[in-house]
Protein backbone atom coordinates (compact mmCIF):
# COMPACT_ATOMS: atom_id res chain seq x y z
CA UNK A 1 0.00 0.00 0.00
CA UNK A 2 2.10 2.86 -1.18
CA UNK A 3 1.38 6.17 -2.68
CA UNK A 4 1.84 4.86 -6.22
CA UNK A 5 -1.03 2.42 -5.97
CA UNK A 6 -3.30 4.94 -4.42
CA UNK A 7 -2.48 7.34 -7.22
CA UNK A 8 -3.33 4.70 -9.83
CA UNK A 9 -6.65 4.04 -8.22
CA UNK A 10 -7.64 7.70 -8.23
CA UNK A 11 -6.52 7.93 -11.82
CA UNK A 12 -8.69 4.95 -12.77
CA UNK A 13 -11.54 6.40 -10.81
CA UNK A 14 -11.08 9.69 -12.60
CA UNK A 15 -11.10 8.07 -16.01
CA UNK A 16 -14.28 6.17 -15.15
CA UNK A 17 -15.85 9.39 -14.05
CA UNK A 18 -14.72 11.08 -17.26
CA UNK A 19 -16.14 8.37 -19.48
CA UNK A 20 -19.43 8.61 -17.60
CA UNK A 21 -19.46 12.32 -18.09
CA UNK A 22 -18.69 11.93 -21.79
CA UNK A 23 -21.45 9.41 -22.36
CA UNK A 24 -23.87 11.58 -20.40
CA UNK A 25 -22.99 14.51 -22.64
CA UNK A 26 -23.37 12.32 -25.73
CA UNK A 27 -26.74 11.01 -24.61
CA UNK A 28 -27.94 14.51 -23.86
CA UNK A 29 -26.72 15.72 -27.23
CA UNK A 30 -28.42 12.83 -28.98
CA UNK A 31 -31.61 13.54 -27.10
CA UNK A 32 -31.46 17.21 -28.06
CA UNK A 33 -30.89 16.25 -31.69
CA UNK A 34 -33.86 13.90 -31.63
CA UNK A 35 -36.01 16.60 -30.09
CA UNK A 36 -34.89 19.04 -32.76
CA UNK A 37 -35.70 16.53 -35.48
CA UNK A 38 -39.12 15.91 -33.94
CA UNK A 39 -39.77 19.64 -33.81
CA UNK A 40 -38.64 20.04 -37.41
CA UNK A 41 -40.97 17.26 -38.41
CA UNK A 42 -43.94 18.79 -36.61
CA UNK A 43 -43.04 22.22 -37.98
CA UNK A 44 -43.25 20.81 -41.46
CA UNK A 45 -46.61 19.28 -40.63
CA UNK A 46 -47.74 22.65 -39.22
CA UNK A 47 -48.17 21.09 -35.77
CA UNK A 48 -51.83 20.67 -36.46
CA UNK A 49 -54.06 17.66 -36.36
CA UNK A 50 -54.55 16.29 -39.85
CA UNK A 51 -57.52 17.95 -41.51
CA UNK A 52 -60.08 16.14 -43.60
CA UNK A 53 -61.45 17.85 -46.65
CA UNK A 54 -65.15 18.63 -47.03
CA UNK A 55 -66.85 19.93 -50.15
CA UNK A 56 -70.35 21.13 -50.95
CA UNK A 57 -72.27 18.18 -52.33
CA UNK A 58 -75.85 19.38 -52.68
CA UNK A 59 -78.36 21.92 -51.45
CA UNK A 60 -81.86 21.17 -50.20
CA UNK A 61 -84.60 23.68 -49.96
CA UNK A 62 -87.89 23.14 -48.26
CA UNK A 63 -90.92 25.33 -48.69
CA UNK A 64 -92.87 26.35 -45.66
CA UNK A 65 -96.03 27.53 -47.30
CA UNK A 66 -99.21 25.51 -47.03
CA UNK A 67 -98.28 23.78 -50.26
CA UNK A 68 -95.05 22.39 -49.02
CA UNK A 69 -92.35 21.09 -51.31
CA UNK A 70 -88.77 20.01 -51.13
CA UNK A 71 -86.13 20.21 -53.81
CA UNK A 72 -82.51 19.32 -54.15
CA UNK A 73 -79.73 20.72 -56.30
CA UNK A 74 -76.70 18.51 -56.75
CA UNK A 75 -73.54 20.50 -57.27
CA UNK A 76 -72.01 19.65 -60.62
CA UNK A 77 -69.55 21.43 -62.90
CA UNK A 78 -72.23 23.48 -64.57
CA UNK A 79 -73.54 24.79 -61.26
CA UNK A 80 -70.02 25.51 -60.05
CA UNK A 81 -69.41 27.60 -63.14
CA UNK A 82 -72.66 29.46 -62.68
CA UNK A 83 -71.73 30.03 -59.06
CA UNK A 84 -68.45 31.62 -59.99
CA UNK A 85 -70.11 34.02 -62.41
CA UNK A 86 -72.78 34.93 -59.90
CA UNK A 87 -70.28 35.36 -57.10
CA UNK A 88 -67.96 37.63 -59.08
CA UNK A 89 -70.95 39.69 -60.13
CA UNK A 90 -71.96 40.12 -56.50
CA UNK A 91 -68.44 40.79 -55.25
CA UNK A 92 -67.86 43.48 -57.84
CA UNK A 93 -71.07 45.22 -56.82
CA UNK A 94 -70.13 45.09 -53.17
CA UNK A 95 -66.43 45.89 -53.24
CA UNK A 96 -67.20 48.86 -51.05
CA UNK A 97 -65.86 47.86 -47.63
CA UNK A 98 -68.56 49.88 -45.85
CA UNK A 99 -71.20 47.83 -47.52
CA UNK A 100 -70.49 44.79 -45.43
CA UNK A 101 -74.19 44.00 -45.21
CA UNK A 102 -74.08 42.46 -48.61
CA UNK A 103 -70.83 40.69 -48.23
CA UNK A 104 -71.23 37.13 -49.41
CA UNK A 105 -68.14 35.51 -48.02
CA UNK A 106 -65.62 36.31 -45.31
CA UNK A 107 -63.25 39.13 -46.22
CA UNK A 108 -60.32 37.37 -44.60
CA UNK A 109 -57.69 36.80 -47.27
CA UNK A 110 -56.92 33.46 -45.70
CA UNK A 111 -60.17 32.08 -47.04
CA UNK A 112 -60.25 33.97 -50.30
CA UNK A 113 -61.97 32.04 -53.05
CA UNK A 114 -63.37 32.73 -56.46
CA UNK A 115 -66.37 30.62 -55.71
CA UNK A 116 -67.67 29.68 -52.27
CA UNK A 117 -69.55 26.75 -53.81
CA UNK A 118 -66.25 25.15 -54.74
CA UNK A 119 -64.44 25.79 -51.47
CA UNK A 120 -62.58 23.02 -49.69
CA UNK A 121 -63.17 23.04 -45.92
CA UNK A 122 -60.63 21.47 -43.56
CA UNK A 123 -61.89 19.85 -40.37
CA UNK A 124 -60.43 17.52 -37.79
CA UNK A 125 -62.46 15.10 -35.76
CA UNK A 126 -62.17 12.82 -32.77
CA UNK A 127 -64.16 9.96 -31.29
CA UNK A 128 -66.42 10.81 -28.38
CA UNK A 129 -68.97 8.90 -26.36
CA UNK A 130 -72.46 10.34 -26.81
CA UNK A 131 -75.66 9.29 -25.15
CA UNK A 132 -78.25 8.62 -27.81
CA UNK A 133 -81.35 6.60 -28.40
CA UNK A 134 -80.74 3.08 -29.55
CA UNK A 135 -83.39 3.39 -32.25
CA UNK A 136 -83.02 6.55 -34.26
CA UNK A 137 -84.98 5.64 -37.31
CA UNK A 138 -86.99 8.75 -38.36
CA UNK A 139 -90.23 6.81 -38.34
CA UNK A 140 -89.64 5.64 -34.78
CA UNK A 141 -88.47 9.02 -33.52
CA UNK A 142 -91.34 10.89 -35.13
CA UNK A 143 -93.94 8.49 -33.83
CA UNK A 144 -92.48 8.88 -30.34
CA UNK A 145 -92.72 12.65 -30.64
CA UNK A 146 -96.28 12.46 -31.89
CA UNK A 147 -97.12 10.36 -28.87
CA UNK A 148 -95.34 12.76 -26.50
CA UNK A 149 -97.12 15.68 -28.10
CA UNK A 150 -100.54 14.07 -27.80
CA UNK A 151 -99.89 12.79 -24.27
CA UNK A 152 -97.46 15.22 -22.65
CA UNK A 153 -98.05 13.84 -19.15
CA UNK A 154 -97.39 10.26 -20.15
CA UNK A 155 -94.30 11.02 -22.20
CA UNK A 156 -92.14 11.15 -19.09
CA UNK A 157 -93.19 7.61 -18.20
CA UNK A 158 -92.08 6.20 -21.50
CA UNK A 159 -88.80 4.46 -21.09
CA UNK A 160 -86.67 5.11 -24.14
CA UNK A 161 -83.67 2.96 -24.77
CA UNK A 162 -80.56 5.16 -24.34
CA UNK A 163 -77.09 3.86 -25.08
CA UNK A 164 -73.57 5.25 -24.91
CA UNK A 165 -72.16 5.26 -28.40
CA UNK A 166 -68.75 6.25 -29.67
CA UNK A 167 -69.28 8.74 -32.46
CA UNK A 168 -66.87 10.82 -34.56
CA UNK A 169 -67.42 14.44 -33.54
CA UNK A 170 -65.77 17.64 -34.78
CA UNK A 171 -62.62 18.51 -32.82
CA UNK A 172 -63.96 21.69 -31.26
CA UNK A 173 -60.66 22.51 -29.59
CA UNK A 174 -59.13 22.91 -33.05
CA UNK A 175 -59.36 26.47 -34.35
CA UNK A 176 -59.36 25.52 -38.02
CA UNK A 177 -62.23 23.09 -37.49
CA UNK A 178 -64.35 25.69 -35.70
CA UNK A 179 -63.64 28.29 -38.40
CA UNK A 180 -64.49 25.78 -41.13
CA UNK A 181 -67.84 24.99 -39.54
CA UNK A 182 -68.56 28.72 -39.25
CA UNK A 183 -67.66 29.15 -42.93
CA UNK A 184 -70.04 26.33 -43.81
CA UNK A 185 -72.75 28.09 -41.83
CA UNK A 186 -72.03 31.32 -43.68
CA UNK A 187 -71.93 29.48 -47.00
CA UNK A 188 -75.57 28.67 -46.43
CA UNK A 189 -76.32 32.38 -46.86
CA UNK A 190 -74.65 32.63 -50.22
CA UNK A 191 -77.22 33.18 -52.90
CA UNK A 192 -77.05 30.74 -55.73
CA UNK A 193 -77.33 30.96 -59.45
CA UNK A 194 -80.84 30.65 -60.74
CA UNK A 195 -80.56 27.49 -62.70
CA UNK A 196 -83.16 24.95 -63.58
CA UNK A 197 -81.24 22.25 -61.82
CA UNK A 198 -83.43 21.82 -58.80
CA UNK A 199 -84.76 18.32 -58.75
CA UNK A 200 -88.22 17.77 -57.28
CA UNK A 201 -88.19 15.47 -54.30
CA UNK A 202 -91.68 16.02 -53.10
CA UNK A 203 -94.15 17.43 -55.40
CA UNK A 204 -95.77 18.88 -57.05
CA UNK A 205 -93.87 22.10 -57.30
CA UNK A 206 -96.60 24.70 -57.00
CA UNK A 207 -95.82 27.42 -59.50
CA UNK A 208 -98.69 29.67 -58.57
CA UNK A 209 -97.32 29.89 -55.04
CA UNK A 210 -93.68 30.19 -55.87
CA UNK A 211 -93.38 32.06 -59.11
CA UNK A 212 -92.51 35.68 -58.68
CA UNK A 213 -90.85 35.13 -55.32
CA UNK A 214 -87.42 34.58 -56.72
CA UNK A 215 -85.74 31.26 -56.87
CA UNK A 216 -85.32 30.67 -53.16
CA UNK A 217 -88.40 32.20 -51.71
CA UNK A 218 -89.95 31.44 -48.42
CA UNK A 219 -88.33 28.42 -46.95
CA UNK A 220 -85.49 26.67 -45.28
CA UNK A 221 -82.21 25.67 -46.88
CA UNK A 222 -79.74 23.02 -45.95
CA UNK A 223 -76.29 22.85 -47.51
CA UNK A 224 -74.78 19.38 -47.50
CA UNK A 225 -70.99 19.01 -47.24
CA UNK A 226 -69.35 15.63 -47.64
CA UNK A 227 -66.05 14.09 -46.70
CA UNK A 228 -65.56 10.87 -48.65
CA UNK A 229 -62.65 9.31 -46.75
CA UNK A 230 -64.20 9.35 -43.29
CA UNK A 231 -67.75 9.18 -44.58
CA UNK A 232 -68.88 12.31 -42.71
CA UNK A 233 -71.73 14.52 -43.88
CA UNK A 234 -72.34 18.04 -42.53
CA UNK A 235 -75.74 19.70 -42.82
CA UNK A 236 -75.47 23.50 -42.59
CA UNK A 237 -78.85 25.07 -41.86
CA UNK A 238 -79.51 28.54 -43.16
CA UNK A 239 -80.50 31.06 -40.50
CA UNK A 240 -82.37 34.32 -40.32
CA UNK A 241 -82.17 36.61 -43.31
CA UNK A 242 -83.32 39.87 -41.82
CA UNK A 243 -81.44 43.10 -42.25
CA UNK A 244 -80.98 43.59 -38.51
CA UNK A 245 -80.01 40.06 -37.64
CA UNK A 246 -78.65 38.49 -40.75
CA UNK A 247 -75.31 37.07 -41.62
CA UNK A 248 -75.50 38.76 -44.97
CA UNK A 249 -78.22 41.12 -45.93
CA UNK A 250 -81.84 40.83 -46.74
CA UNK A 251 -83.06 37.75 -48.46
CA UNK A 252 -86.35 36.50 -49.76
CA UNK A 253 -87.06 34.44 -46.66
CA UNK A 254 -87.21 37.37 -44.24
CA UNK A 255 -90.89 37.26 -43.37
CA UNK A 256 -90.99 33.58 -42.64
CA UNK A 257 -87.74 33.80 -40.71
CA UNK A 258 -89.21 36.42 -38.42
CA UNK A 259 -92.31 34.33 -37.73
CA UNK A 260 -90.16 31.34 -36.87
CA UNK A 261 -87.78 33.36 -34.72
CA UNK A 262 -90.64 34.85 -32.78
CA UNK A 263 -92.27 31.47 -32.38
CA UNK A 264 -89.13 29.69 -31.18
CA UNK A 265 -87.55 32.31 -28.98
CA UNK A 266 -90.40 34.23 -27.42
CA UNK A 267 -92.28 33.32 -24.26
CA UNK A 268 -95.74 33.39 -25.79
CA UNK A 269 -96.13 34.00 -29.54
CA UNK A 270 -94.19 37.29 -29.34
CA UNK A 271 -96.92 38.86 -27.26
CA UNK A 272 -94.65 41.58 -25.92
CA UNK A 273 -97.37 44.14 -25.46
CA UNK A 274 -100.76 44.78 -26.98
CA UNK A 275 -98.96 46.71 -29.70
CA UNK A 276 -97.30 43.61 -31.08
CA UNK A 277 -98.59 41.41 -33.84
CA UNK A 278 -98.42 37.96 -32.36
CA UNK A 279 -97.25 34.99 -34.40
CA UNK A 280 -99.76 32.62 -32.84
CA UNK A 281 -102.90 32.87 -30.79
CA UNK A 282 -101.99 31.23 -27.50
CA UNK A 283 -102.02 34.25 -25.21
CA UNK A 284 -104.75 33.87 -22.58
CA UNK A 285 -104.46 36.73 -20.11
CA UNK A 286 -101.72 38.70 -18.40
CA UNK A 287 -98.58 36.55 -18.41
CA UNK A 288 -100.57 33.39 -18.95
CA UNK A 289 -100.11 31.31 -22.04
CA UNK A 290 -101.73 28.18 -23.45
CA UNK A 291 -98.98 25.56 -23.54
CA UNK A 292 -100.91 23.07 -25.68
CA UNK A 293 -101.55 25.76 -28.23
CA UNK A 294 -97.87 26.78 -28.28
CA UNK A 295 -96.70 23.22 -28.82
CA UNK A 296 -99.18 22.71 -31.63
CA UNK A 297 -97.93 25.88 -33.34
CA UNK A 298 -94.30 24.80 -33.18
CA UNK A 299 -95.12 21.48 -34.76
CA UNK A 300 -97.13 22.85 -37.64
CA UNK A 301 -95.93 21.45 -40.91
CA UNK A 302 -95.31 24.88 -42.36
CA UNK A 303 -92.82 25.72 -39.62
CA UNK A 304 -89.05 25.44 -39.88
CA UNK A 305 -88.69 22.65 -37.35
CA UNK A 306 -90.75 20.29 -39.51
CA UNK A 307 -88.82 21.44 -42.56
CA UNK A 308 -85.43 20.73 -41.00
CA UNK A 309 -86.60 17.24 -39.98
CA UNK A 310 -87.67 16.55 -43.55
CA UNK A 311 -84.32 17.66 -44.91
CA UNK A 312 -82.58 15.37 -42.42
CA UNK A 313 -84.74 12.44 -43.47
CA UNK A 314 -83.71 12.89 -47.08
CA UNK A 315 -80.04 13.22 -46.20
CA UNK A 316 -80.12 10.23 -43.86
CA UNK A 317 -81.70 8.16 -46.58
CA UNK A 318 -79.13 9.23 -49.12
CA UNK A 319 -76.18 8.67 -46.77
CA UNK A 320 -77.38 5.74 -44.68
CA UNK A 321 -74.00 4.75 -43.26
CA UNK A 322 -72.48 8.21 -42.82
CA UNK A 323 -71.79 10.10 -39.63
CA UNK A 324 -73.97 13.21 -39.82
CA UNK A 325 -73.09 16.52 -38.14
CA UNK A 326 -75.22 19.65 -38.08
CA UNK A 327 -74.14 23.27 -37.99
CA UNK A 328 -75.69 26.69 -38.49
CA UNK A 329 -75.66 30.33 -37.48
CA UNK A 330 -78.38 32.26 -35.61
CA UNK A 331 -81.81 30.73 -36.33
CA UNK A 332 -79.91 28.12 -38.36
CA UNK A 333 -77.86 27.27 -35.28
CA UNK A 334 -80.92 26.85 -33.11
CA UNK A 335 -82.61 24.68 -35.72
CA UNK A 336 -79.38 22.68 -36.04
CA UNK A 337 -79.48 22.08 -32.31
CA UNK A 338 -83.16 21.07 -32.36
CA UNK A 339 -82.46 18.63 -35.20
CA UNK A 340 -79.34 17.32 -33.49
CA UNK A 341 -81.18 16.77 -30.23
CA UNK A 342 -83.98 14.96 -32.02
CA UNK A 343 -81.65 12.40 -33.59
CA UNK A 344 -78.58 12.45 -31.34
CA UNK A 345 -76.31 14.13 -33.90
CA UNK A 346 -73.23 16.21 -33.03
CA UNK A 347 -74.04 19.92 -33.39
CA UNK A 348 -71.89 23.04 -33.58
CA UNK A 349 -74.02 26.20 -33.49
CA UNK A 350 -72.87 29.80 -33.84
CA UNK A 351 -74.50 32.76 -32.08
CA UNK A 352 -77.77 30.88 -31.69
CA UNK A 353 -80.55 32.23 -29.51
CA UNK A 354 -81.52 30.16 -26.46
CA UNK A 355 -83.28 27.03 -27.70
CA UNK A 356 -83.71 25.08 -24.46
CA UNK A 357 -87.33 26.16 -24.10
CA UNK A 358 -88.11 25.05 -27.65
CA UNK A 359 -86.61 21.60 -27.01
CA UNK A 360 -89.04 21.22 -24.11
CA UNK A 361 -92.03 22.51 -26.03
CA UNK A 362 -91.27 20.15 -28.87
CA UNK A 363 -90.91 17.25 -26.40
CA UNK A 364 -87.58 16.26 -27.84
CA UNK A 365 -86.33 13.02 -26.36
CA UNK A 366 -84.10 13.86 -23.37
CA UNK A 367 -81.56 11.44 -21.97
CA UNK A 368 -82.36 10.58 -18.36
CA UNK A 369 -80.46 12.69 -15.86
CA UNK A 370 -79.43 15.08 -18.64
CA UNK A 371 -75.71 14.30 -18.44
CA UNK A 372 -73.79 17.33 -19.67
CA UNK A 373 -70.56 15.52 -20.29
CA UNK A 374 -72.19 13.23 -22.80
CA UNK A 375 -73.71 16.07 -24.79
CA UNK A 376 -72.76 16.50 -28.41
CA UNK A 377 -74.08 20.06 -28.76
CA UNK A 378 -71.65 23.00 -28.72
CA UNK A 379 -72.81 26.62 -28.80
CA UNK A 380 -70.13 29.07 -29.89
CA UNK A 381 -70.89 32.72 -29.22
CA UNK A 382 -69.46 36.00 -28.00
CA UNK A 383 -70.47 38.22 -25.10
CA UNK A 384 -70.90 41.18 -27.46
CA UNK A 385 -73.82 39.50 -29.24
CA UNK A 386 -77.13 40.30 -27.51
CA UNK A 387 -79.00 37.53 -29.32
CA UNK A 388 -76.62 34.81 -28.19
CA UNK A 389 -76.51 36.24 -24.66
CA UNK A 390 -80.30 36.54 -24.56
CA UNK A 391 -80.29 40.23 -23.71
CA UNK A 392 -81.88 41.57 -26.89
CA UNK A 393 -85.35 42.00 -25.44
CA UNK A 394 -85.97 45.31 -23.72
CA UNK A 395 -88.59 47.56 -25.29
CA UNK A 396 -85.82 49.78 -26.62
CA UNK A 397 -83.54 46.96 -27.78
CA UNK A 398 -82.72 46.74 -31.46
CA UNK A 399 -84.42 43.34 -31.63
CA UNK A 400 -87.71 44.73 -30.39
CA UNK A 401 -87.45 47.69 -32.72
CA UNK A 402 -86.82 45.30 -35.60
CA UNK A 403 -89.89 43.33 -34.60
CA UNK A 404 -88.04 40.39 -33.09
CA UNK A 405 -89.08 39.00 -29.73
CA UNK A 406 -85.87 37.25 -28.68
CA UNK A 407 -86.79 36.50 -25.11
CA UNK A 408 -84.95 33.26 -24.38
CA UNK A 409 -81.35 32.88 -23.30
CA UNK A 410 -80.90 29.27 -22.11
CA UNK A 411 -78.94 26.93 -24.36
CA UNK A 412 -78.71 23.18 -24.32
CA UNK A 413 -75.42 21.31 -24.54
CA UNK A 414 -72.24 23.24 -23.83
CA UNK A 415 -71.45 26.90 -24.30
CA UNK A 416 -68.15 28.07 -25.75
CA UNK A 417 -68.06 31.79 -25.08
CA UNK A 418 -65.53 34.34 -26.31
CA UNK A 419 -65.60 37.16 -23.78
CA UNK A 420 -64.98 39.99 -26.24
CA UNK A 421 -66.59 42.53 -23.89
CA UNK A 422 -64.06 41.91 -21.14
CA UNK A 423 -61.05 40.92 -23.20
CA UNK A 424 -61.39 43.25 -26.17
CA UNK A 425 -63.54 46.03 -24.74
CA UNK A 426 -66.35 45.52 -27.25
CA UNK A 427 -69.80 46.94 -26.67
CA UNK A 428 -72.87 44.77 -26.88
CA UNK A 429 -74.25 45.34 -30.35
CA UNK A 430 -76.27 43.42 -32.92
CA UNK A 431 -73.41 43.82 -35.39
CA UNK A 432 -71.48 41.33 -33.27
CA UNK A 433 -74.07 38.73 -34.19
CA UNK A 434 -73.15 38.65 -37.86
CA UNK A 435 -71.41 35.56 -39.05
CA UNK A 436 -68.72 37.38 -41.01
CA UNK A 437 -67.79 39.60 -38.11
CA UNK A 438 -67.73 36.53 -35.89
CA UNK A 439 -65.42 34.66 -38.26
CA UNK A 440 -63.07 37.53 -39.08
CA UNK A 441 -62.86 39.26 -35.73
CA UNK A 442 -63.55 36.59 -33.15
CA UNK A 443 -62.85 33.05 -34.32
CA UNK A 444 -59.84 34.15 -36.37
CA UNK A 445 -58.42 36.62 -33.85
CA UNK A 446 -58.28 34.31 -30.87
CA UNK A 447 -55.40 31.83 -30.86
CA UNK A 448 -57.57 29.02 -29.60
CA UNK A 449 -61.28 28.32 -29.66
CA UNK A 450 -63.21 29.25 -26.52
CA UNK A 451 -63.38 26.52 -23.90
CA UNK A 452 -66.71 24.71 -23.88
CA UNK A 453 -68.44 24.32 -20.53
CA UNK A 454 -71.91 23.32 -19.37
CA UNK A 455 -74.07 26.42 -18.94
CA UNK A 456 -74.98 27.51 -15.43
CA UNK A 457 -78.52 27.32 -14.04
CA UNK A 458 -80.86 29.11 -16.41
CA UNK A 459 -84.59 29.73 -16.48
CA UNK A 460 -86.42 31.39 -19.36
CA UNK A 461 -89.75 33.20 -19.17
CA UNK A 462 -89.94 32.80 -15.40
CA UNK A 463 -92.62 35.48 -15.15
CA UNK A 464 -95.00 33.55 -17.41
CA UNK A 465 -97.54 30.94 -16.43
CA UNK A 466 -98.23 28.14 -18.84
CA UNK A 467 -101.50 26.25 -18.68
CA UNK A 468 -102.74 23.33 -20.70
CA UNK A 469 -106.08 23.68 -22.37
CA UNK A 470 -108.55 21.11 -21.09
CA UNK A 471 -109.43 18.87 -23.97
CA UNK A 472 -113.03 17.77 -23.70
CA UNK A 473 -113.45 15.89 -26.96
CA UNK A 474 -110.79 13.21 -26.84
CA UNK A 475 -110.52 11.17 -23.70
CA UNK A 476 -107.01 10.56 -22.41
CA UNK A 477 -105.53 7.38 -23.84
CA UNK A 478 -105.94 4.41 -21.58
CA UNK A 479 -103.18 2.03 -20.71
CA UNK A 480 -104.31 -1.35 -19.51
CA UNK A 481 -101.28 -1.85 -17.34
CA UNK A 482 -100.40 1.28 -15.43
CA UNK A 483 -96.86 0.33 -14.68
CA UNK A 484 -94.47 3.24 -14.66
CA UNK A 485 -91.88 1.53 -16.81
CA UNK A 486 -93.37 0.62 -20.13
CA UNK A 487 -90.28 -1.07 -21.42
CA UNK A 488 -91.14 -4.67 -21.84
CA UNK A 489 -93.97 -4.60 -24.26
CA UNK A 490 -93.99 -8.02 -25.79
CA UNK A 491 -97.54 -8.62 -26.85
CA UNK A 492 -100.62 -6.53 -27.41
CA UNK A 493 -103.97 -7.06 -25.81
CA UNK A 494 -105.81 -9.83 -27.60
CA UNK A 495 -108.34 -7.83 -29.61
CA UNK A 496 -106.34 -6.65 -32.60
CA UNK A 497 -108.86 -6.72 -35.39
CA UNK A 498 -110.83 -3.70 -34.24
CA UNK A 499 -107.91 -1.49 -33.29
CA UNK A 500 -108.54 2.09 -34.35
CA UNK A 501 -105.75 3.92 -32.59
CA UNK A 502 -102.18 2.91 -31.97
CA UNK A 503 -99.57 4.77 -30.03
CA UNK A 504 -96.01 5.40 -31.07
CA UNK A 505 -94.70 1.94 -30.37
CA UNK A 506 -97.58 0.27 -32.11
CA UNK A 507 -99.59 -0.65 -29.08
CA UNK A 508 -103.33 -0.42 -29.54
CA UNK A 509 -104.87 2.28 -27.37
CA UNK A 510 -108.34 2.50 -28.88
CA UNK A 511 -110.74 -0.18 -30.03
Ligand SMILES: *[C@@H]1O[C@H](CO)[C@@H](O)[C@H](O)[C@H]1NC(C)=O
Pocket residue numbers: 048049050124125126171173174175
Ligand atom coordinates in the same frame (compact mmCIF):
# COMPACT_ATOMS: atom_id res chain seq x y z
C1 LIG B 1 -57.79 18.51 -31.66
O1 LIG B 1 -57.24 19.78 -31.90
C2 LIG B 1 -56.20 20.16 -31.03
C3 LIG B 1 -55.80 21.58 -31.36
O2 LIG B 1 -55.49 21.73 -32.71
C4 LIG B 1 -55.04 19.18 -31.18
O3 LIG B 1 -54.02 19.50 -30.27
C5 LIG B 1 -55.55 17.77 -30.92
O4 LIG B 1 -54.51 16.85 -31.16
C6 LIG B 1 -56.71 17.46 -31.83
N1 LIG B 1 -57.25 16.15 -31.51
C7 LIG B 1 -57.34 15.19 -32.43
C8 LIG B 1 -57.88 13.90 -31.94
O5 LIG B 1 -57.02 15.36 -33.59
Ligand SMILES: *[C@@H]1O[C@H](CO)[C@@H](O)[C@H](O)[C@H]1NC(C)=O
Pocket residue numbers: 196197198199200203204205206
Ligand atom coordinates in the same frame (compact mmCIF):
# COMPACT_ATOMS: atom_id res chain seq x y z
C1 LIG C 1 -90.92 19.94 -60.70
O1 LIG C 1 -92.32 19.83 -60.70
C2 LIG C 1 -92.99 20.83 -61.46
C3 LIG C 1 -94.49 20.67 -61.28
O2 LIG C 1 -94.87 19.35 -61.09
C4 LIG C 1 -92.58 20.74 -62.93
O3 LIG C 1 -93.22 21.75 -63.69
C5 LIG C 1 -91.08 20.93 -63.00
O4 LIG C 1 -90.66 20.80 -64.32
C6 LIG C 1 -90.39 19.90 -62.13
N1 LIG C 1 -88.99 20.18 -62.16
C7 LIG C 1 -88.09 19.24 -62.45
C8 LIG C 1 -86.66 19.69 -62.46
O5 LIG C 1 -88.40 18.08 -62.65
Ligand SMILES: *[C@@H]1O[C@H](CO)[C@@H](O)[C@H](O)[C@H]1NC(C)=O
Pocket residue numbers: 067204206207208209
Ligand atom coordinates in the same frame (compact mmCIF):
# COMPACT_ATOMS: atom_id res chain seq x y z
C1 LIG D 1 -101.05 25.88 -55.68
O1 LIG D 1 -101.31 27.04 -54.92
C2 LIG D 1 -102.53 27.65 -55.22
C3 LIG D 1 -102.63 28.95 -54.44
O2 LIG D 1 -102.41 28.79 -53.08
C4 LIG D 1 -103.68 26.68 -54.88
O3 LIG D 1 -104.92 27.25 -55.18
C5 LIG D 1 -103.49 25.41 -55.68
O4 LIG D 1 -104.46 24.47 -55.32
C6 LIG D 1 -102.10 24.82 -55.45
N1 LIG D 1 -101.88 23.68 -56.33
C7 LIG D 1 -101.40 22.52 -55.91
C8 LIG D 1 -101.23 21.48 -56.95
O5 LIG D 1 -101.10 22.31 -54.74
